[in-house]
Amino acid sequence: MRLAGVRKSYGIGTPAETEVLHGIDLVLEQGTFSALIGPSGSGKSTLLNIIGLLDRPTSGALLITGRDTSTLEEAQLTRLRGRTIGFVFQYHYLLSAFTAMENIMMPILLERGRPDSSMRDTALALLQKVGLVQWKNNLATNMSGGQQQRVAIARALALNPSLILADEPTGNLDTQSANNVFELMRQVSAASGTTVLLVTHNLQLAKRCDRIIELVDGTIVSDRESPAA
Amino acid sequence: MNDLLPFEWIAAIRFLREGRLQSLFIISGVAIGVAVIVFMSALLAGMQANIFKRVLTSQPHITLERPKQAARPQRTGAPGQSVLATVQKPSQRMSSVDQWQKVRDEARRRPDVLAVSPTVAGPAFVIRGDASQAISLIGIDPEQYVKIVPLPDKIVRGTFRMTNTDMLVGTQLADDLGVQLGDKLRVATAAGGDLTLTIAGIFDMGSRGVNQRNVYVLLATAQNLLHLPGGVSSIDLIVPDPMQAETIAQSIANETGLDALSWIANNNQLFVALNAQTFSSEMIRVFVALSVAAGIASVLVVSVIQRSKEVGILRAMGGSRGQILRVFLIQGAVVGLLGSVIGSVLATGLMAAWRTVARNPDGTPMFALTVDPRLYAWAALIATLTGLLAAVTPAIRAARLEPVVAIRG
Numbered sequence: 001m002r003l004a005g006v007r008k009s010y011g012i013g014t015p016a017e018t019e020v021l022h023g024i025d026l027v028l029e030q031g032t033f034s035a036l037i038g039p040s041g042s043g044k045s046t047l048l049n050i051i052g053l054l055d056r057p058t059s060g061a062l063l064i065t066g067r068d069t070s071t072l073e074e075a076q077l078t079r080l081r082g083r084t085i086g087f088v089f090q091y092h093y094l095l096s097a098f099t100a101m102e103n104i105m106m107p108i109l110l111e112r113g114r115p116d117s118s119m120r121d122t123a124l125a126l127l128q129k130v131g132l133v134q135w136k137n138n139l140a141t142n143m144s145g146g147q148q149q150r151v152a153i154a155r156a157l158a159l160n161p162s163l164i165l166a167d168e169p170t171g172n173l174d175t176q177s178a179n180n181v182f183e184l185m186r187q188v189s190a191a192s193g194t195t196v197l198l199v200t201h202n203l204q205l206a207k208r209c210d211r212i213i214e215l216v217d218g219t220i221v222s223d224r225e226s227p228a229a
Numbered sequence: 230m231n232d233l234l235p236f237e238w239i240a241a242i243r244f245l246r247e248g249r250l251q252s253l254f255i256i257s258g259v260a261i262g263v264a265v266i267v268f269m270s271a272l273l274a275g276m277q278a279n280i281f282k283r284v285l286t287s288q289p290h291i292t293l294e295r296p297k298q299a300a301r302p303q304r305t306g307a308p309g310q311s312v313l314a315t316v317q318k319p320s321q322r323m324s325s326v327d328q329w330q331k332v333r334d335e336a337r338r339r340p341d342v343l344a345v346s347p348t349v350a351g352p353a354f355v356i357r358g359d360a361s362q363a364i365s366l367i368g369i370d371p372e373q374y375v376k377i378v379p380l381p382d383k384i385v386r387g388t389f390r391m392t393n394t395d396m397l398v399g400t401q402l403a404d405d406l407g408v409q410l411g412d413k414l415r416v417a418t419a420a421g422g423d424l425t426l427t428i429a430g431i432f433d434m435g436s437r438g439v440n441q442r443n444v445y446v447l448l449a450t451a452q453n454l455l456h457l458p459g460g461v462s463s464i465d466l467i468v469p470d471p472m473q474a475e476t477i478a479q480s481i482a483n484e485t486g487l488d489a490l491s492w493i494a495n496n497n498q499l500f501v502a503l504n505a506q507t508f509s510s511e512m513i514r515v516f517v518a519l520s521v522a523a524g525i526a527s528v529l530v531v532s533v534i535q536r537s538k539e540v541g542i543l544r545a546m547g548g549s550r551g552q553i554l555r556v557f558l559i560q561g562a563v564v565g566l567l568g569s570v571i572g573s574v575l576a577t578g579l580m581a582a583w584r585t586v587a588r589n590p591d592g593t594p595m596f597a598l599t600v601d602p603r604l605y606a607w608a609a610l611i612a613t614l615t616g617l618l619a620a621v622t623p624a625i626r627a628a629r630l631e632p633v634v635a636i637r638g
Contacts, residue, residue: 045637054545054633075549082547089636093542097243102230107546115230115239155546 001028001051001163001195006060008046020046021218023060030162031193033186035206035226038215044199045167047215051197052165053081065162082111086156086194088185090168093152094140100151101127101136107158126154130184146177153184157194164189166198170205182208237552240543241559248532252564255528259568259616260575262521263608266514267576271598272583273510277503279596281471284496287434289346289377289465290474293336293481294488295326323351323420325460332485333464341477343469344376347461349451353422355398355444356415357406364402365442366416368451377465380432380445386410387430393447395429399440403431416444422454518611522619525564529557529623540627541635550628557624558617565616569609 008021020043028034038044049055050062053069062069064084072080086107094103104123109115127133130150135143140151149169156164166185170178182205189196198209206212207226214222230239245252300319306312326332329347336345349368354361371391375381381389385400387410396414408414410428417423426446434440452458468477474491482489493500533540540553580598587595 049633052545054631078544078547078549081545087542087545089542093538093636095243095539095542097240097247105230106543109230109236109239110543110546110548110552113235115232115234115236117232159547 001065002026002061002063003051004061004063006047006050006057006062008043008050008055009058012058019058019218021050021057024218024220026213026220026223028163028195028197030195031189032211033189033196033209034198034211034213035209036197036199036213036215037201037203037206042215043218044215048165048167048197048199051163052085052087053077079111082107083159084162086159086161086164088149088152088156088164088166088169090171094148094155096139096141099137099139100132100143100147103140103151104154104158106155111159122158123154126157127151129157129188130154144177146173146180149173149177149181150184153181153188157188157192160192161194163195163197166196168199168201170200170202178202178205237555237559240556241563244532244536244556245560245563248535251528251532255524255564256568256571258524259521259565259612260571262517263569263572263612264575264579265517267573267604267608268579268583269510269513270604271576271580271600273506274599274601275596277506278599280499280503283435284499285471285492287378287436287439288492288495290468290471290492291466291478291481292490293326293332293464293466293485294462294490295324296486296488297321323455323457323462325457325462326464326487329461329464332487335485336464336466336481339477339481341468341473343467344373346370346373346377346465347448347463348374348465349448349455349457349460349462351418351420351451351455351457351462353416353418353444353454355402355406356417357408357412360406362402362405363442364416364444366418366451366454367443367445368448368455369445370448374465377467383432383434384430385433387428390429391445391447392429393450394424394427395446396426397430397432397445398428399443400431400433401437401440402442402444403428405441416446416454418454418456420454420456422456424450424454426450518615521568521612522615525561525616525619526622528564529561529620530626532560533557533623533627536627537630537635540630541632544630544632545636553630554624554628557627558620561616561618561620561624562613563616565612565614565619566609568616569612572612573605573608 003024003026006021006024007019009017009019011017024047036044036047046055050057056070064080069077069080095106098106101120101123104126105115105119108119108122112119124133124136127136130153132147132150135147140148143151153169169185170181173181185196185198188194200206209226212224212226213220298319298321300316302312302314302316304312304314333345333347336342347370351366353364353366355364371389380397389397396416403409406414408428410431412428413425414428415423415425434443452460468474471492475493478489478491543553580600583598584594589595
């Protein structure tokens with residue numbers, strides 16, 4: 001995953017036009033576990049949305065597995081996003097009408113169109129991985145915050161994506177649960193070689209990542225190996 | 230999750246099931262709308278069929294009569310000359326249809342005519358002691374006439390027996406004159422006819438006027454009394470489809486040169502009233518359907534807003550705009566379909582209730598509700614389509630949601 005000279009402006013053509021990202025160059029190596037930190041309003045979420053193909057840069061290029069994404073159509077982007085990127089948000093956004101297992105199946109279901117037994121097997125294996133097998137038939141709303149976030153992580157892994165983008169996944173959790181969720185992500189990344197980019201305010205957690213990228217006012221001000229790594 | 234269903238159906242049904250109260254209310258709304266439409270249609274069809282039946286069983290579909298006698302001036306002007314004349318309309322004398330046997334046979338041969346019956350009708354008096362009453366004397370050929378008006382079914386006392394000394398009178402006339410079965414009555418006409426006949430049967434046609442005025446005798450008896458030997462005053466017809474009567478009447482009129490009066494022309498006001506009734510019920514149906522559609526649309530709009538975050542996450546996970554669009558369209562269609570099924574059951578219940586409540590004083594049903602099974606199929610189809618159409622706007626709204634905006638909300 002490579003960003004080259006990415007700029008993003010909002011309100012283009014209006015007097016209130018503001019540039020949020022000023023030429024970001026960034027390479028995420030496959031299998032690395034990085035933290036993206038920075039004060040509120042520094043452009044972390046905008047950057048994450050661009051990397052996640054949820055938003056397009058105003059200028060500059062985004063290459064995913066060597067492929068330039070700026071020429072892709074909306075529908076192609078959607079498919080690429082589904083297959084290569086998994087999201088974990090601050091709030092879990094599980095579908096409340098579905099059980100834990102069904103939520104995990106959802107990305108595969110969206111891609112294939114119809115449920116089948118292989119999806120169930122995948123979902124069950126992922127539930128095992130996040131330690132929630134006995135909760136598989138619980139509705140998403142009947143679980144604790146930490147459990148829901150673990151389901152959300154399992155869901156992000158469903159299509160075996162090469163990149164997981166996590167936007168403050170531990171922001172709503174108590175220290176104990178936050179620790180569990182973080183450890184789970186590290187484990188998963190190590191086991192499957194998935195690249196993880198974690199946006200966080202929690203410096204303690206950031207320090208436990210391989211690499212810390214600090215964004216201030218739309219510019220990367222520091223990019224270093226974590227002292228712990 | 231059912232493996233046979235695609236994602237869109239699974240999500241649509243789960244969303245509807247989760248929004249229990251909302252779904253329940255809107256499905257009830259659709260059901261009530263469909264029930265009103267089905268019940269009203271059945272009621273109206275039943276009522277109109279009943280009116281037609283009542284009107285048609287006591288009169289022929291088409292009556293053929295001799296054309297009205299027209300007066301013409303005795304002197305006509307030579308070219309370039311004009312003649313001043315007052316032309317008075319002649320009074321119509323009693324006279325026979327020309328060559329009525331030929332007309333009757335020709336009418337009988339037509340494939341669009343079911344039965345033909347010649348009649349002689351004219352004014353007369355019945356006299357009993359000091360009392361006398363004006364009547365309409367109708368001479369019939371019993372075998373043919375019963376195919377036009379089921380007189381034997383209308384007899385309430387006595388029998389449908391017609392010899393040349395028998396007569397059938399209405400209940401009202403019998404009451405007025407204080408006569409009963411087997412009594413004899415004198416019948417006199419202005420033409421000088423005078424006969425004494427025996428009351429063989431008393432009928433009830435369901436109309437006081439008819440029961441008081443109509444007196445049925447044999448064709449030959451009426452010819453004799455009205456001084457119309459061998460002639461008939463009109464020829465009555467019935468046709469397979471009463472609604473085609475006017476067209477057939479026109480065609481017969483053109484062929485024979487006779488006046489052909491259809492029951493439609495005779496009951497013009499009735500048709501105007503029935504059409505107005507049909508039109509107003511159509512209007513009610515359209516407005517009920519519109520309010521049902523507005524209800525479905527508003528519930529779905531709210532649902533899209535409530536679920537915008539979930540829609541956003543589905544889009545972020547690789548769900549296409551088309552998939553999201555279909556999830557909401559299916560919800561609209563399912564609401565319409567379920568509502569129409571429940572509505573049809575409700576309507577059937579309403580009809581059963583109507584049948585027990587709406588009865589004549591004698592306990593017979595007021596009229597049969599006409600339920601065309603196709604009505605249910607139509608109701609289901611229209612309600613489903615209405616649901617689908619109502620869902621279009623909310624579904625497009627949902628499909629257009631940008632994942633970033635929806636999730637940040």
